[in-house]
Amino acid sequence: MKLSKITIDNYRGFYGEGNTIEFNVDDSKKKINLIIARNDTGKTTLLNSIYWCLYGEEQFSDKRSKSIASNKKISKTQINARLRVKVTIVLNDEKGPKYTITRERTFTRHDDAESGTSASQCGPDNFYGLERNENSTGFDPIEHLDVFIESMIPKGISSFFILDGEQLKAIFSSDINYKIKDSIEKVANITSLNNMIANLKLLDRKYSQETKKIDPEYSKIQSRIDECDERIDEKQNKLKEAIAKTEDLRKQLNELSEFLIDHSEATIRRLSLEEERIKKESERVNQERKDNETELSNMTISSYVIHNSKDALGETLKKFDELSKSPDFPPAVEPSEVKQLLKKGECICGTKIKNGSDEEKRLLRLSDARSYKTYLKVVSLGVAVLPEMIDCLESKIKDIKNVKRKINDCEKTLQENEKVIEGIAQELKGSDKEEVRKKREEKETTDRDILRSGSLIVELKRDISDLEEAKKECEAKQTTEKIKAMKNQIIIQKSEKCKQFIEYAKEIKETILKTIKDKIEDTTAQNFIELHWKAEDYERVSISDDFSLSVKDRYEGEIINELSQGAALCFGLAFMSALRNYSGYDVPIIIDSPVGKIDEGNREKIANNLPNQLEGKQVILFVTNAEYTSVFKEVLEKKIASIVNLIYDKEKGEVVIE
Amino acid sequence: MTKLSTLIKEIVEGIVLDEEDREFIFEALKLEDKFGSSNSIDLVDKYEIMIEGLIK
Numbered sequence: 001m002k003l004s005k006i007t008i009d010n011y012r013g014f015y016g017e018g019n020t021i022e023f024n025v026d027d028s029k030k031k032i033n034l035i036i037a038r039n040d041t042g043k044t045t046l047l048n049s050i051y052w053c054l055y056g057e058e059q060f061s062d063k064r065s066k067s068i069a070s071n072k073k074i075s076k077t078q079i080n081a082r083l084r085v086k087v088t089i090v091l092n093d094e095k096g097p098k099y100t101i102t103r104e105r106t107f108t109r110h111d112d113a114e115s116g117t118s119a120s121q122c123g124p125d126n127f128y129g130l131e132r133n134e135n136s137t138g139f140d141p142i143e144h145l146d147v148f149i150e151s152m153i154p155k156g157i158s159s160f161f162i163l164d165g166e167q168l169k170a171i172f173s174s175d176i177n178y179k180i181k182d183s184i185e186k187v188a189n190i191t192s193l194n195n196m197i198a199n200l201k202l203l204d205r206k207y208s209q210e211t212k213k214i215d216p217e218y219s220k221i222q223s224r225i226d227e228c229d230e231r232i233d234e235k236q237n238k239l240k241e242a243i244a245k246t247e248d249l250r251k252q253l254n255e256l257s258e259f260l261i262d263h264s265e266a267t268i269r270r271l272s273l274e275e276e277r278i279k280k281e282s283e284r285v286n287q288e289r290k291d292n293e294t295e296l297s298n299m300t301i302s303s304y305v306i307h308n309s310k311d312a313l314g315e316t317l318k319k320f321d322e323l324s325k326s327p328d329f330p331p332a333v334e335p336s337e338v339k340q341l342l343k344k345g346e347c348i349c350g351t352k353i354k355n356g357s358d359e360e361k362r363l364l365r366l367s368d369a370r371s372y373k374t375y376l377k378v379v380s381l382g383v384a385v386l387p388e389m390i391d392c393l394e395s396k397i398k399d400i401k402n403v404k405r406k407i408n409d410c411e412k413t414l415q416e417n418e419k420v421i422e423g424i425a426q427e428l429k430g431s432d433k434e435e436v437r438k439k440r441e442e443k444e445t446t447d448r449d450i451l452r453s454g455s456l457i458v459e460l461k462r463d464i465s466d467l468e469e470a471k472k473e474c475e476a477k478q479t480t481e482k483i484k485a486m487k488n489q490i491i492i493q494k495s496e497k498c499k500q501f502i503e504y505a506k507e508i509k510e511t512i513l514k515t516i517k518d519k520i521e522d523t524t525a526q527n528f529i530e531l532h533w534k535a536e537d538y539e540r541v542s543i544s545d546d547f548s549l550s551v552k553d554r555y556e557g558e559i560i561n562e563l564s565q566g567a568a569l570c571f572g573l574a575f576m577s578a579l580r581n582y583s584g585y586d587v588p589i590i591i592d593s594p595v596g597k598i599d600e601g602n603r604e605k606i607a608n609n610l611p612n613q614l615e616g617k618q619v620i621l622f623v624t625n626a627e628y629t630s631v632f633k634e635v636l637e638k639k640i641a642s643i644v645n646l647i648y649d650k651e652k653g654e655v656v657i658e
Numbered sequence: 659m660t661k662l663s664t665l666i667k668e669i670v671e672g673i674v675l676d677e678e679d680r681e682f683i684f685e686a687l688k689l690e691d692k693f694g695s696s697n698s699i700d701l702v703d704k705y706e707i708m709i710e711g712l713i714k
Contacts, residue, residue, distance in 0.1 A: 144693075144699075147692070147693055147699070150694075151691050151692050151693075187662070188662065189662060189666065189687070189691070191690075191694065192687050192690035192691050192694055193687070193690075195690045195694040195701075196686045196687065196690050199686075199690075199701050199702050199705055200705060202702050203702050203705050203706055203709070206702065206706075490713060493713050494706075494709050494710070494713055497709050497712055497713065498705075498709060500679070501679070501682060501683065501686075501709075504673060504674050504679070504683060505683070505686075507673050508666070508669055508670055508673055508674075508683070511669045511672075511673065512665065512666060512669055515665060515669065516662075516665070519665075581661060582661055582662050582665075583662060
């Protein structure tokens, strides 16, 4: 790739638009392009403009803090008006323009009382590029231009391609080991390998996070399933046994039922129950009879006297009744009057009585006052009390009769019951009651056995169902874990592959680094000898394992820190060209002041050998008139493709390109 | 092909014996050269796809 054209608008000293530098890139034998200018005329500005176009910042200026916009342009811009800085570079391949890269930055002019040339950036840069299409029929926009630039010429190693010779020797000033290692790593494309390792590590970490946790009990799941199977088999066998036993019991039950039906078991049972009921009733009736007999006995004893006096009382009452109705019953007269009548020999009724007659005797008794009163009292009392006594006695007798009747009823019932029992016994005669009872008991036992067996079957079925459920759960878990394990296996394979590539990348990196280091060491030594007239005095140029750069003289003394400025510059150029040659980047090398501190003898050597060391790539050298001596010019002349002069026009205050 | 790319090719071929693995390394280097400096392009995803292609 060759830099064919640079167009600069209002960039620092390059005032105005369309400041164009074109390089001759058509002559394959002439690869050197010279920019000749006096000091402070614009060489470094031009170098910076290329760097700024690619990376958006300046690298070599000591005025970086100031605006990149042309002061003249700012001063000519109205307050608050805008101005634009723009740099375009064109890179050619063998077919012509291949890439066009442009960066634009817009500024706003301010009113600055002190300088009058103040402008501030407004908005981000407009950065765009075009690439010739495959058919060379036109140009297409370059997507991700910053990425494209990094891949074409990474900013990190840009200092090997766009460099200031005056600053080359600074590479030995401090942190030399780090810089050497850094430089070698950059040209050896180690960044890509480092990025590859970093990305693979990220991927490996991602795989680790994706790995599913396997249940620590996973290994035991199969044994649990086996255990479930064993227990299910065991329960199934028991279930079969229970079902068979139930079947047997049912058959047995059917046989018993049939037997009991055949032996009128129901009738026997009914009759037996009837017999039992009647017996119980007879017992009750018998007890009732006994109770009545006891009551009768008590009643008989308690009413014995009255009972025995009943007839006498009846007679007595009859007598009293007769007496009370008898005409002999004396009238209600006083005994003293009766005594008077007796004296007169008269009766109460006026008739005459005879001495010694019954009438007289009765009257005599009547005349006895005391006897009369007693008699009267007894008869009256007898007539009054005896009926009550007789009523009471009859009531008692009635009660006794009632009890007797009850006793009779009981006896009658007992006799009837006996007859019924005899009838039942007669009916049951002929059936083997004992056997039926035994069979019935047996049937009841069988019924209970069937119930128990049924419960056992239910229990076994439930156990089997539970076990099958547990087994299913185990199997589902096992499947899940298996899938996880399989996925993990794949992830592990990927992770192992990742690790393998990391190891490969590390080994490749170390090998590349060592190989490049060795080659750069050799090439640097070779280049140094070619570039420096006194290089033969230096016995050995080496880069150690810790990347320390070493230059030893013929006496084996380390003299790297004692190199003259010219020798250091030659050494820097030798090292840079060695690095450049091992980098894989096909871009021109641009060097500002490559021989500024070099004496005439070395300039000749540099002019002769540097282009060869850079292996025919386009070289753009920025030199002052002082550097471009006749010797230098003579040696380079045949290799120069184009020369551009930068002249500062004092009147106009701008750089002019010729 | 530049000296460096020739050198890298030789070294990779000397270290990585399996052809598919070599292709992976070259492809990865190509991706890193092209997109490695871009923060907006996630190469891990691309690596994942490439590794998945290697796992059969």
